[in-house]
Amino acid sequence: MSSSAPIDPWPAPTVTGPLHAAVALPGSKSLTNRALILAALADGPSVVRRALRSRDTLLMAQALTSVGASVDTSGEDWVVTPLDGSVPGDHAAVDCGLAGTVMRFVPPVAGLVRGEVAFDGDAHMRNRPVGEVLSALSALGISIDSSVGTPGALPFTIAGTGTVPGGTVVIDASASSQFVSALLLAGARFDAGVDVRHDGKPIPSLPHIEMTIAMLRDRGVAVDDSDANRWAVAPGPIAAHDEAIEPDLSNAAPFLALAAVSGGAVTVRDWPRSTTQAGDALRDLLARMGCHVGLGDDGLTVTGPADGHHGLLGLEADLHDVGELAPAIAALCALASTPSHLTGIAHIRGHETDRLAALAAELGALGAAVVEHPDGLSIKPAPLSGGVFHTYADHRMAHAGVIIGAAVPGVLVENVSTTSKTFPDFAAFWSGLFSPGPV
Missing domain, CATH: 3.65.10.10 (Enolpyruvate transferase domain)
Structure with a gap:
């Protein structure tokens, strides 16, 4: 090969x-990067204890900082101050590296702040699927410009207005469970929340969606997962929460x-x-x-x-x-x-x-x-x-x-x-x- x-x-x-x-x-990359996203969207400062310090998690910390949060990675426990509502300087560039969580989890966050956020990553990342997330975000009211590259792939730019209408969206998440998690993690901050419905072959890596739901509930977010292939997140605050990473x-x-x-x-x-x-x-x-x-x-x-x-x-x-x-x-x-x-x-x-x-x-x-x-x-x-x-x-x-x-x-x-x-x-x-x- x-x-x-x-x-x-x-x-x-x-x-x-x-x-x-x-x-x-x-520590777990999956837990660390979800905890960082939720801390950036929370109603007050949070601490991610024993955070994994690796390329993927540092890229996530940098991405969230670029869209207006503050992530102090100097110690073993990372202190996160939430988004302040606007992109510093009205324009930011997010390097996804080879991190699927950055490429998929940060765009919904970018829609919640005012300013333009350009996403790109390592060469291979332009081949990794993200189109379902982008189509869903567009349907939920987020403006996306993919004219520079191939539609549905890196690079792309999010034009955030500070609010996302939200609502119901149908996606095919058979290529990655991260498509669902990306929408759920930020969904409570959308005006109408988010109701995600999967239509396609079985979703892989379901434990990762269960991880996302458990972490949302730990922060007081209401998630309805009672129906198969459907997840509804009610609008509301995401509580500040200190997370100890396994x-x-x-x-x-x-x-x-x-x-x-x-x-x-x-x-x-x-x-x-x-x-x-x-x-x-x-x-x-x-x-x-x-x-x-x-x-x-x-x-x-x-x-x-x-x-x-x-x-x-x-x-x-x-x-x-x-x-x-x-x-x-x-x-x-x-x-x-x-x-x-x-x-x-x-x-x-x-x-x-x-x-x-x-x-x-x-x-x-x-x-x-x-x-x-x-x-x-x-x-x-x-x-x-x-x-x-x-x-x-x-x-x-x-x-x-x-x-x-x-x-x-x-x-x-x-x-x-x-x-x-x-x-x-x-x-x-x-x-x-x-x-x-x-x-």
């Missing part, structure tokens, strides 16, 4: 025996995979007893692959099969609701002793890269027996060998690469620094787990 020369190929460390570690992970459970995937690959045990500290994060599905998925999974006071502990990845079982799983876990799970399936079939994940073709095509190409290049389907992957046991694993500027692809490298000597992960999207200094942290001594 990749024909260009690899960027900074990084030798992934390989386990030489059962690995035992306990790790504390950075660890990013999806980022736990490569670390827990180390236990599975090595036959050791890895504990992720502070795993919540109850959560709306999609990463919580790792407990069930890894148990089905033959690992022992236990949730205790110290966190979540996964113990791998006694003979490491040779004892891993393949997996038959519909990952539709937890597609962000697919790269790490696919990597484990490539190391398993029995066949796997992962389905329900056509939508991850529209993530940071076409993840299905990328996984098929990169796992296949190392010897894996992979068949790419329109909505998933079939993987059979096959001997793997070292080589370059391309990441396509996608942090989850880098996670897949280091998992393979943990079991297969000689894997070079291209551009491992792309993991800074959600986990700064990942490579150093990862390598440290393979060194003698406590973690």
